[in-house]
Amino acid sequence: MCLSIPSKVVRISDDKTMCTVDTMGVQRDANLMMMGDDDIQLGDYVLLHIGFVMNKIDEKEAIVSIDTYKEILEIMDEDERKRAILEDDECPNRGA
Amino acid sequence: MALELKNLYDNFRDGETIKAYAKIIAEDAKKLKNPINIMEVCGGHTHTIMKFGLPQLMPENVNFIHGPGCPACIMPKERIDHAYVLAMQPDVILVTLGDMIKVPGSNGSLQDARAKGADVRFVYSPMECIKIAEENPDKTVIFFAIGFETTTPMTAVLVEQVIKKKVPNILFHINHVTVPEVMVELIDSRDVHVDSYNNRIDAFLGPSHVSVISGSKIYDKFPKDYGRPVVVSGFEPVDAMQGISMIVKQFVEERCELEIQYKRVVNHEGNLNAQKLINTYFEKMDLFRWRGLGNVPDSGLKLKEEFASMDAEVVYKDVLPIAEIEDHKLCICGDILRGMAKPPECTIFGTACKPTTPIGSCMVSSEGACAAYYKYGNLI
């Protein structure tokens, strides 16, 4: 489902085409090619969809929604948390 | 004890919160002068609305019209036939996304093509095409691109990379469509065909992920020029209920505005770079024929002429059929999308037409209105 958990950018490749994001403790790579060269900086919050960074999320809004998920995610074990977060990214409803 | 995955979503599906919104909507609806019909444009919303039984929670004077926002559902049969014919060409690998596998054309679906030996692949991300092309240098990879504004920039990124990396063996068959144009068509065609106020689309629940790319600005004209409020809303039931409540409030307070329920990811401008990418590689087609709705001006995209050598519709022109293929004459998808009928009113709903044997567009993907009614129909 489409919760759109904000992901934090923790690494950007030298050619700025890929980045590593941290979604509440789960890290993975994402494609940055949909964004302009300097649109995304380290520490920015972003929304992912099928492996792409779709856009930056306003930091204030991002922190509010992360807080919403935090308590629940914290008590999940590692595997479950990973599954939950990855399922969120793969939400098929984002076609429109 | 480990927590279930579903707990993650509880805040957004919480029964109490949904009921609280239902109460607010019911109270506000008492003050409505006329009944209102809300179109949820996106199939993701249709799915949520039916899955969580939201129509049951609505007062009598608030009704849903299920919109056309489902990428697989809107593909007319002749374009599915294109995919099928391309897949059957020698030395071709046809690549596409998700639900397209089971959408039937006049020769069958891509699943059927695969059963006949065609190399059809379904990928998670369009970028996988590059790897497939590199691993199969003697084959032509054709990316059959579908989707609304959400996925269009991803195809544009792939086009850009194919050019930059000089990958010689990738072609594109573009079927990207745009949301605002079909919304205009639905308003206009309804205004022409139907006098009854009850069937009018009075407001839109706007899709959110399209707006992440395009910005909510694409809806500015609906309150301004068409007198229809739009609330861009998230997909979870609590998001949808809040969005519906915001729409009803606008009518009660006699406002007509664009509002964003889903502020956590949507803003007015959207992703400007993604919009630039789309404009670099694509241009509008004069018409795109939507399954169930017919020709809608300016609602489809194609590769610009300068990229014609990468356009499968140009390269394979001689083998691609051009005749339009109508849906089954009993199918009333067009009426459903225009809010003139609900799926159970179709005489073959659930009998000849089911998700396993879809006859019309609204049954082909889980996001289509008929498929959602079929799956969750006992809630209605």
Ligand code: SF4
């Ligand atoms: S049930 Fe099937 S045939 Fe009837 S309107 Fe829906 S998709 Fe069309």
